[in-house]
Amino acid sequence: MELTLWTYEGPPHVGAMRIASSMKDIHYVLHAPQGDTYADLLFTMIERRGQRPPVTYTTFQARDLGGDTAELVKKNIKEAVERFKPKTLLVGESCTAELIQDQPGALAKGMGFNMPIVNLELPAYSKKENWGASETFYQLTRTLLREKVSSSEKISPLRWKELGRRPKVNILGPSLLGFRCRDDVIEIQRILSEQGIDTNVVAPLGASPDDIERLIDAEINICLYPEIAEASCEWLKRNFGIEYTNTIPIGIKNTIEFINEVHNKLGLPLTNKEELEHKSKLPWYSKSVDSNYLTGKRVFIFGDGTHAIAAAKIAKEELGFEVVGLGTYSREMARQVRATAKDLNVEALITNNYLEVEDAMKKAAPELVLGTQMERHSAKRLGIPCSVISTPMHVQDVPARYSPQMGWEGANVIFDDWVHPLMMGLEEHLIDMFKHDFEFVDGHQSHLGHTATQTKDFLNSGEKKEKNSKEEIIWTESGRAELTKVPFFIRGKVKTNTERYAISRGIPEISDETLYDAKAYFS
């Protein structure tokens, strides 16, 4: 049993709903009680979808449990098939139905329908949403393409040359409730078509079962979101020999590497290599003198595996930040995140507990947080600027404007989205600096609301705790005065370091000189 106040991922059947809702001509019969229908609002409210998710909930009640819940399942399947006429039916159960073991998938298969039926077994008590999405997409792909496995030869990535046409690729992984998937797909298709590469199928987002059957018309697969698509890509590789890409095109370097990888796999010469550097404004914006102040900014990163790893690379290599924390809630991606963290000389945080993330954030004393919507809230409480880079998301992460994370435009979006909160952070610093000037006496309103005072409360509360728990450390008037001159966003760190220094040296009182001693010691 695990006490959970908030969870980054939903249950695995919500992952299955993401696949079903992303696609056309599919219906999902979910053996579940009425309360599970809440999941519809994720799609209709957060994604602002104008259609209901294609899901029928069997809605069994306590009084049904003594009777025949299996009959209820069959009744719902029959009605759903008649009403929605899907080309492929997904059948599964949520956490409660898993316990009563009606095996709805097997029931559906025994009903004599003339259409592919995918029996989803998603263990609700050990797995989570992204796994559920991945498994659903994999089972769907497998079911729809199984018959073609034996008859098919291995597909060569160079086949397009023999066929005398442009190379074709599939873009796999984008789904509803994924981070900016809608726009990433447009961006990646644009980049590929500039290189003379055609998109065969995008799936699951916008695909129909017929499209899944056409996956084998492509030479390679672009695995855009490994959390969702890697299992399917691997199966397609094993059974049809279709190679897939490993590079996630987020950031300039990764986008260029991605284009190289695609060309190498397809045996297609890359002709416009020099041009690529200039496709996005990020490199120049990052190089321009105005960005000097970005150097060494301390950044804390937490999100799904794919976005967290990409963010760390961009932060470090493209914007010149210092990564002071890196973590993920995706256990499936823990290995890769740990490897990246090791390269950056930080310890990876792998957890599903947001309070642990908030604690780590506090300790790392970052100047910018890149995280999920939850980290945005934690950062707000700590008075630290934040930009959202990953799911779980909020309605504001589905913006009206074109706003990808991938490719050239994605890099532009990232530059703006990460740097603007920092500039406002700097503005905050200026407000803090000039607050004693008479022009500010009327109370300058900070864009961060009351965070300035919150920061002080946070520092003060730390102080009280320190005094109670550790040896008595006294800040003299001069020490205190000097501390207030330190920019607010680093003040917490300076304070902790100075106190640590004082304790280690047995210094009972911290004066302005102690502060400078500590500064020299730690630098």
Added chain:
Amino acid sequence: MSKVEFNKETGPREVFCGLTSIVWLHRRMPDAFFLVVGSRTCAHLIQSAAGVMIFAEPRFGTAILEEKDLAGLADAHEELDRVVNDLIARRPEIKTLFLVGSCPSEVIKLDLATVAEKLNKRFLGQVRFVNYSGSGIETTFTQGEDGALKALIPLMDSSNEEKLLLVGTLANNVEDRFKKIFRNLGISNIESFPPRQSTELPKIGKNTKVLLTQPYLSDTVRDLKHRGCEIISAPFPLGIEGSSKWFLAAAKAFKINELKVHEIISPLINRAKLALESHKEILKGKRLFLLPESQLEISLARFLHNECEMDLIEVGTPYLNRDLMKEEINLLPDNTKIVEGQHVEKQLDRVRESNPDLVVCGMGLANPLEAEGISTKWSIEMVFSPIHGIDQAADLAGLFSKPLRRNQILTTKTLVTH
């Protein structure tokens, strides 16, 4: 009784389960914690319905069952013990801990009553434990509050003191208004259930006169009756009419002259009628379809028809207690079609066929209906907004007139291009 048409429907539903009521209950009682014993789905449901992220640490959580908890119930009980210990160590300010049953905990027959009993002994004098079920196999949305309140009744001491007991969660400001009005009427001993502090439970007995503020409290009412309380029969205090009759019924139970009630509420009524005018202008003659969710639907339909002159196409309710709703049903126009339960697909077919001007529905259905060109109002807002009482009648009407007004603004050309 007016000639109301009753129908029942079963099938796939689109409603919240009782766990959702934790969202307002925990705000009402800031010294209580609600621990759902359930699955990741339960945790995800509550956070999705409540927008949990705004809290540093919410006063509700889920003890998520894992594979090993399902293997042996003895272990599950031990595990729950451990979780509760951790929680109380972390949140020492908690005075009452609600152990809330869910669909999975009900199906595996996890005995939360016994667990609560044991914990009560161990934490005697520090924390009280109560248990109820908010499971979706037994409860819909607001019924969770019914379960929570019913669970508190055994903890309430007896007293034969005469008092008025307002039962059902109200917004604090509305509660204050009500109490002031009752005091003006001459009823001075007024208490609320649930109280603002979980430890300050009202005492009840044969001279307790219960006045319901919410229509979804069937089980609570039954148990209060068993404790000797008198239940005042009245419509619910939504809108001017409902609230006035509600005050009058309470006054009658306390033998207060009807004229005095009129004297006190007349100015309020006049003021409210004035405020209602602009909303009525928009709502008048518009056709309304209510999908089932909160059990407030019948009272809302009565208000929107009688005071805002809307036409009722269909009034859905997840559950109908005819006895409790008697006064409300009497006020409905003849031939009102009430549908208890739901087959969401068939109901949506009827929505489309009847071409309503406004549909009251859950958040899962609102945008899809809007995309079809049908204006909607989310029903969940009814349980989060202060809508009770004469003073709030215009605000209540405003919840329904706003989507229509917005639609009007967006579809009319008002500015000339110069």
